[in-house]
Amino acid sequence: MARLDPTMPGLHLAPDHVFVRVQRVAGAVGAGAILLCVAGALLNPAAFFRAYLVAYLFWFGIALGSLAILMVQYVTGGAWGAVVRRVLESGTRTLPLMAVLFVPLAFGLPYLYVWARPEVVAHDALLQHQRIYLNVPFFLVRAAFYFAVWITVTHFLNRWSLAQDSRPEPRLERRLEMLSRAGLMLYGLTETFAAIDWAMSLDPHWASTIYGILLMGGQGLAAFAFVIPVAAILARRPPLSRIITPDQFHDLGKLMLAFVMLWAYFSFSQFLIIWSGNLPEEIPWYLRRIQGGWLWVGILLALAHFMLPFVVLLSRDVKRRPRVLALVAGMLIVARFVDIFWLVRPTQGSAGLELHWLDFVTPFAIGGLWLWVFVWQLGTRPLVPVNDPCLPVMEAA
C-alpha cells in the first residue's frame, strides 16, 4: 500500500473550510466577551473570579483531556486515535494558552479560596495546619510546575509526530510510546494535585480521595465529546473523508460511552462512601449541593451526564452515524460544563443557587479564545499523520 507524501496538497485544512469561519466567529465572540469580563471584573471581582474558575476548568479539561487521550492512544494503538491524532494534538497545543489564562486567577486567590485570606486563617485551626501546603506562593509554584510538565510532554509529542510525517521511522514510534507511558504517570500525579489545588481546596475542610481521578475521568470524556463533533465535520471533506469510516466513529463512540460510565462510577463512589459514613465533616459538601436550586442541577447532571447518554450510546447505529454521535457528544460537552459548575460553584458560602451574568459570559470569553487558537493550530499541520502505522488504509483519490 502506497503511503502518502506529506507535501502533497489537500492534506491541510482548506482555507474555505467551515472551521475557518468558526474561528472568525469564535474570535469575535471571544473578544466581545473578554471586554464584558473586564468590565465585570472591575464591577464585581468576587463574582468574576467564581465564574472565571468554572469556565477555566471547563476549557482546561478539554485541553488536558486531549493530552491524556493522545498518550493513551500511543500506548495502546488503534485506528480511532490515528484518524483524530491531529485534532487531539491541536487540543494539546492550547495548553500554553491555558497557562497564560491561569495568570488572572493568581490575582483573585483571596476571592476564591478561604485559605488565601489571612483573616480567615487566623481563626481557623485546621487552615493553620494546612498552611504549609495551602499558601499562595507554594500554590503558584505548583501550578507553574504542572504546566511545565504538561507543556514539555506536549512539545515533544507534537514535535516527534510532525517529524514522523516526513520519514516513517520505527525509532520515532518507539520514542512517542515511551514518552506517553511516562507522561501518563506524570499526568495522573500532576492532575491529582492540580484538582486538589484548584478545585477541592475551595472547601479546605472537606476531602475526597477520589477527587483527582474524578476530574481525570471528566477530562477524558470532555476530550472525546469535543473530538467527535470536530472529526464528524472534518470527515465530510478530504483528506479525512478518505480514511475515516463508520468503524472509527463506532470506536470513538464506544470509548465515549466508557467514559460516561467511568464518570458515573467515580461520582457515585464518592457519594456512596460519604453517604454511608454520614460524617459531619464530609456531608456538608453534598448538603450544600442539594440546597435551593442546586438539587435540580444535580438531577440534571444525573440525567444529561449519565442516564440519557448511556441509554442512547448503547445503540450500535447511533455510534456508527457521525451526525447523531456528534449530537450526543455536544450534549455531553454541555453536561461537562454543568458538572464543573456543580463541583466548583456552590462552595463559596452561598445558600442555594445564585446565578450571575458573568457565569454565562466567562465560558464564551475563554472559549472564544480557546477555539480561535485550536483552529489556528489545526491549520498548521496536515490533518492526517500520513506515516502513522495505526492509520487505516487510505482509499485512492
Added chain:
Amino acid sequence: MKRPPIYGLLAEFDTPTELVTAVRKARAAGYRVMDAYSPFPIEELAEALHFHDRRLSMIVLGGGITGGLVGYLLQYWTSVVEYPLNIGGRPLHSWPSFIPVTFETTVLFAALSAVLGMLALNGLPMPYHPVFNVPRFALASRDQFFLCIEAVDPHFDREITRRFLERLDPQSIAEVAH
C-alpha cells in the same frame, strides 16, 4: 417444499478480501440464501451479507433490564420486607446502598443472556452440518475462506450458479451434499 437434491455450492477463496467481494457480487446477482465461513471475524462480511439480525441485542437488553430489576427488588425485599434492620437510623429503603449490587446483577444477567442467547440463536453445539461433507472445508478453521450459496435460494440453479461462482475465480468449487 421439495427438498433440493444438494445442500448448495461451496466456493473457496484465498483471502478475506476476495470472500467479501464474492459475497457482494452474489448479492448483486440476486442470491440471498448464503453464508460465509472464515477462520476469523471479518467486519465487512456481516454488512456484505446484509446480516440485520437484532434479536441477540434485544435478548441482551432484556437480560440487563431483568437483572437490574431482580437485583434491586431482591435487596428491597430483604431489607424492607423480610428482614428490616435499623442501620444508623437510615431509612429501610436506602437506595444508594442498593446501586452497586443492582449494577452487578445487571451486568451478570446481560452477559449470561448474551452467551446463552447466542447459543440458542445460532444452534450451537451443532453435531452435523452439511458443509462438512466437503473435505476441503476443514481449511475454514485454518487459512481459507468459503462462500456457500444454498440450494433453497430461489435463484439457485446447479449449473448457472456454478458458472457464476467460477467467474469469481475461486480456489475450488464443490457441491455440498445433504
